Amino acid sequence: MTLNMRDMIIETASELFMKQGYLATSTRQIAKKLNITQPALYFHFKNKEELYTEVLSTFTHEIGVNLNALMAQETSFYQKLYSMGDYLQRSHVVNFSMMMHDISNELSEETQFTIFIIWKKNYFDPFDTYFIQLEKWLRPELSALAASRHFLRNLSAYIMEDQNYQMMSDLDLGTMVDIFLRGIVKPEYLSQIY
Amino acid sequence: MTLNMRDMIIETASELFMKQGYLATSTRQIAKKLNITQPALYFHFKNKEELYTEVLSTFTHEIGVNLNALMAQETSFYQKLYSMGDYLQRSHVVNFSMMMHDISNELSEETQFTIFIIWKKNYFDPFDTYFIQLEKWLRPELSALAASRHFLRNLSAYIMEDQNYQMMSDLDLGTMVDIFLRGIVKPEYLSQIY
DNA sequence: GTCTATAATAGGATAGAC
DNA sequence: GTCTATCCTATTATAGAC
Numbered sequence: 001m002t003l004n005m006r007d008m009i010i011e012t013a014s015e016l017f018m019k020q021g022y023l024a025t026s027t028r029q030i031a032k033k034l035n036i037t038q039p040a041l042y043f044h045f046k047n048k049e050e051l052y053t054e055v056l057s058t059f060t061h062e063i064g065v066n067l068n069a070l071m072a073q074e075t076s077f078y079q080k081l082y083s084m085g086d087y088l089q090r091s092h093v094v095n096f097s098m099m100m101h102d103i104s105n106e107l108s109e110e111t112q113f114t115i116f117i118i119w120k121k122n123y124f125d126p127f128d129t130y131f132i133q134l135e136k137w138l139r140p141e142l143s144a145l146a147a148s149r150h151f152l153r154n155l156s157a158y159i160m161e162d163q164n165y166q167m168m169s170d171l172d173l174g175t176m177v178d179i180f181l182r183g184i185v186k187p188e189y190l191s192q193i194y
Numbered sequence: 195m196t197l198n199m200r201d202m203i204i205e206t207a208s209e210l211f212m213k214q215g216y217l218a219t220s221t222r223q224i225a226k227k228l229n230i231t232q233p234a235l236y237f238h239f240k241n242k243e244e245l246y247t248e249v250l251s252t253f254t255h256e257i258g259v260n261l262n263a264l265m266a267q268e269t270s271f272y273q274k275l276y277s278m279g280d281y282l283q284r285s286h287v288v289n290f291s292m293m294m295h296d297i298s299n300e301l302s303e304e305t306q307f308t309i310f311i312i313w314k315k316n317y318f319d320p321f322d323t324y325f326i327q328l329e330k331w332l333r334p335e336l337s338a339l340a341a342s343r344h345f346l347r348n349l350s351a352y353i354m355e356d357q358n359y360q361m362m363s364d365l366d367l368g369t370m371v372d373i374f375l376r377g378i379v380k381p382e383y384l385s386q387i388y
Numbered sequence: 389g390t391c392t393a394t395a396a397t398a399g400g401a402t403a404g405a406c
Numbered sequence: 407g408t409c410t411a412t413c414c415t416a417t418t419a420t421a422g423a424c
Contacts, residue, residue: 023215023217076386098295101292139377139379142378146366147378154351157291157350158347172340176344179377184336185271185332185376186332186334192271193270194270194272
């Protein structure tokens with residue numbers, strides 16, 4: 001498919017914003033990668049914030065489409081969480097948490113509100129739907145929504161480039177999902193943990 | 195205790211860097227909060243990067259001291275993880291993951307290396323030590339170090355200001371620790387998750 | 389639709405007086 | 407040690423030609 005310039009800008013800007021964050025990405029850098037001049041961007045977008053907003057909603061919409069497709073597949077509990085997590089890990093070139101920070105700190109209140117609505121629809125709803133289906137499998141003190149939110153939050157820690165020096169462990173999503181489902185403690189010691 | 199100007203700069207800069215990140219914090223802003231002029235900072239520190247580095251090592255050293263103190267207390271497995279997590283959540287004014295990103299992206303390679311050594315000593319070692327003590331409680335396929343790294347990574351997702359609109363759940367550390375220890379699935383369904 | 393030129397602002401950093 | 411003055415660079419954004 002051929003992309004018009006507006007879409008190409010969004011695509012390129014998306015890569016850079018996701019990798020580097022909002023502040024560290026300049027409009028000049030985006031333009032340079034596209035072999036256009038920096039003012040040319042302003043024909044397509046009112047300003048940097050509008051471009052970032054368009055990037056976020058395009059990106060997030062794609063996430064939602066793909067998460068829903070994955071959710072529709074017939075797989076085990078483990079496999080489902082793994083494949084959805086794996087997809088998110090691959091699609092976010094880098095740091096989920098930095099993206100949240102940028103949204104909260106660099107965008108206007110109105111834009112934030114819009115973004116958070118889109119966000120909920122595309123990230124939260126697929127997971128919520130899945131956990132609600134499986135609510136009877138969960139320990140009774142956990143609601144489906146609590147489990148869903150905790151999974152996504154936990155997952156967010158695995159959506160970041162594992163930088164030099166292996167500060168954190170390798171990005172071992174399988175272990176994370178396994179611990180999320182079964183915990184770390186041997187069954188025979190469970191009574192002693194509190 | 196009275197602080198000299200150098201320490202006061204570190205303290206103020208620490209708040210701002212942790213809250214806003216490296217790029218979003220300007221030397222002018224730091225100076226203004228201290229009622230000194232921006233060039234005065236350069237008497238105490240070679241440049242912004244050196245100031246940030248000093249902030250990080252001071253901050254991290256304090257973390258290590260306090261984590262080790264908490265680790266020495268006699269409490270249950272759950273209580274121990276909760277109190278160490280709770281301490282980290284309180285001490286980091288905001289976004290752990292953004293801080294990692296700043297380290298990897300805004301500092302020189304040499305500085306990064308230094309910081310990561312200090313980091314390991316103060317964040318990782320306390321948790322590693324604790325998990326090694328309790329290794330026999332862990333499911334046999336999990337090593338103490340794997341459990342330790344996964345806990346810290348998971349925890350990092352709870353060390354971020356929960357911004358407007360409750361994107362993620364409330365910062366429910368207790369639920370996180372509980373899931374980490376016991377998992378989300380009812381024992382009778384465990385055989386069906388794979 | 390994209391260009392050149394340029395405005396307006398803000399950033400980190402240095403020189404030199406006191 | 408801290409100040410004023412200032413440099414240099416980089417940023418977002420606009421004006422107007424083509």
